Amino acid sequence: MADAACLPAPARRFNPWPAVIFIALAVLALLFLAPTAGVLLSSIKTTRDIALGQLWTIPSELFWGNYAEVLGNPAVHRYFLNTALVTAPATVASIALGSLAGYVFAKLPFRGSNLLFLVIVSGMFFPPQVILIPLFRLFNAMDLIDTLYPIIVIHTAMGIPICTLLMRNFFATVPNALREAAILEGANEWQVLTRVALPLSLPALAVLATLQFTWIWNDFLWPLIFTQSDEKRTIMLGIVNLQGQYSVAWGVQGSLSLIASLPTLVVFLFFQRYFIKGMTMGAVKG
Amino acid sequence: MERENRFWRVILLALPLAVFAAFVIWPLADSFHYSFTNWNGFNPDFDYVGFDNFLKIHSDKLFLNAAINTALWIVAAIVVPTGLGLGLALLIDSRIPGGSVFKSIFYLPICLSAVVVGQIWVWIYQPDWGLLNTVVEAVSGESFNYAWLAKPDSALWSVILAWSWQQTGLSMVIFLAGLTTIPEELLEVCEIEGARALQRIRLVVIPLLTPATVVVIALNVINSLKGFDILYTMTGGGPFNSSDTLAMHMYNESFKKYLMGYGSAISVVLFLIALTIVRLYFRQLRKVDELHG
Structure with missing residues (x-):
């Protein structure tokens, strides 16, 4: 050449x-x-x-009148607060639980662990409708309908498959020698996980944080099923709800959609690399 | 050592497994249980009705309608976002200036919620000032007020197009990831041997992309089964149930008519369809793994 x-x-x-x-x-x-x-x-x-x-x-x-209308509407503030109250704990909890399970599947495999892993991961692929009615009955019996708790719990549980998959794949790339050395020094598995494996897995944690945040923030079905009063609505439900109030005020609807999408748009613009990596890792390695 | 390992496995797996079992596995099994009952959603009590709900599926015209629409959606999901995603990936991969900007643009819809995407597309199809009719009017020079979402003939396809718009970016990035695994030298050899660009794509690139294609098709089909939010916001399954899908039918029977027993039976059918696709997917993936190593 x-x-x-x-x-x-x-x-x-x-x-x-x-x-x-x-x-x-x-x-x-x-x-x-x-x-x-x-x-x-x-x-x-x-x-x-x-x-x-x-x-x-x-x-x-x-x-700018549409934005003034949306930002001055106290219902919108409440929708935002409710969405944040669901998204933050569910994102953290699903990643935490996925890290625990992923660590065992990557570093402490046992007989049948591959099958168990496959069962958990396949949870990703099923439409949520297949578990809707029993969950509705369960939370109804617990008198938790029209609170945010069922939504947080469901998103945590439904997030376990993708979080376990990605954390297991990432933990598998952490050298075994590191773990063995730490254990020889007297560390236990919990310390290996929290002080060695997790600090090395920051990219995977960032991937999951962006994915989970976006999905939970954007979700519509679970709040639709589990909330009834306007006080407990999340933002995506709020958009649909306000379509009645602003039925021909298309400009207000547009600015509301934009404001509701802002958190995920910001995450997408700044963490796009992680986002794409997560989507392809989750898909191709699935 | 092994005893210690067993201790840690139990400690670390206990919480994630308990949550997953309690809120995913158990409800799934319970859906089967309720599909044999006539639970109405309010009463704590219910009766067992044997296979009545499944027999009802057999005679329910709306179920058949929803099943056909779901099948149409699946076919569209295999063709449209997959084809568009492949095309875009090949164009972007040809080392065009601004490739990463294009990638972001095509990928952007993924971060929007289905509710917002639905609203955007309702405006595209709006009969009086929607983008689609505005363009048709500009091209034809005649007034055009077709209500795309309010006509049984076009409602389903209009929603599927909107859904494909969001789904294409995902297909594209997976194809792009697949393209990076094709060795550069191989394509250079083809070029030296005189293969034209289209021949290279048809005879070398697309066969080597098989693993990515399997993943893309599986994901699109699965996501088409999950496509509920966008349908809910755009047509709600209407007009006259013309855009109903199984997921929507299940929601209507359970949470509009409060036939939770019948709704459970529909969700069991939905589960069996998804299970079939997942099994096909895993089997295909294994075959691909054996072929490509």
Whole structure:
């Protein structure tokens, strides 16, 4: 190759393909962005403009009234608080439980542990509808309907498969020699897990934190089943709920959707690498 | 040593297994149990009705309708996001400037909730000022007010398209991950041997992508079974149940009509379909593993 570089550059044939591919991708990207752009545009327009068919044009001036309406609505504050109260504990708890199980499957395998692991991981693949009714009956009997507790517990339990899978795969890459050395020094398994394995697994923890946060924040089905009063609604349910109140106030709906998506959008923009890694790790290694 | 290991296994596994068993495994088994009852959702008591609920499935026209729609959705899930994702991955992989920006754009919908995606697409299909009809009007020059989501003919496909928009990015990144495993030298050899770009893709790249393709198709099919939120916000299964799926039918029978026993029977059917797909997936994955090492 070095020789070729020294030769006088031959008159290269014009290759149109990179340009064609670039243009094709640019057109597709525009098509892909159009739906999201629509929400963005709606949020800075008046209802009147939208009804007149002006939604898909670039506005000459920005209208901030929709954001003022959404941010000043105390119901929205409550939806946000409820969603945070569900998302934070469920994200932490599912990752903690997945780390415990993943450590055993990676470092302390036993007879039948592979089968058990497979059973847990396959929990990822089933539609939540298959466990809906017994859980409804259980939490009803415990008088926990219309509280946030069932949602936290379910998200913790439903998160165990993906968390166990990713932590087990990551712990498997931590050298056994490290664990053995620590144990020779008198450490027990708990200390190996918390002081050696977990500190080495920060990337996996970041992957799981972004995935779990996004999924739990965006969830709709469990709050739909387990909450009834407006006081306990989470933000995604709140969006649907407020569609009645703002039935033709499309701009308000748009800004609400955008504000509701902001936490996950921020996570996506800053931790996209982890996000993609988690999706592919979970999928390809599954 | 071994005794100590056993002690730690029990200590570390106790909590995750207890939570998983109590809130995933047990309810799953209990769904089978309730599918033989007539529980109505309010009364703590219920009667056992044998196979009545499953016989009812047999005569329930709405179930058949939902099952057909679910099957259509599965077929669409195998074709649309998979094909689009593969196409996008191949284009981005051709080392185009701005490739990572394109990747982010196509991937972005994944981080949006199904509720928000549903709302976005309701506006695209809005009859008076929606993007789709606006474009049709601009192209044809005539007034066009078709209500995509309110017509039984188009409601299901409109929702599936919206769902595919969100699902494509996931397929794309998995294909991109698969493409990185194809050795560069192999493609160079093909080029030297005179294989044209399309031949290279058809004869070398796509066969070598088989593991990724298996994963993508399985994920898309599984996610199509889970596709409830977006349907709920866009059509709610309507109009006239024309976009009902099994998940939606199960929800309506259980939480609208409070036929929890019958709803459990539908969820058992849903479980068996998902189980079949998961088993096919694992078997296919093992085959792929043997072939590709």
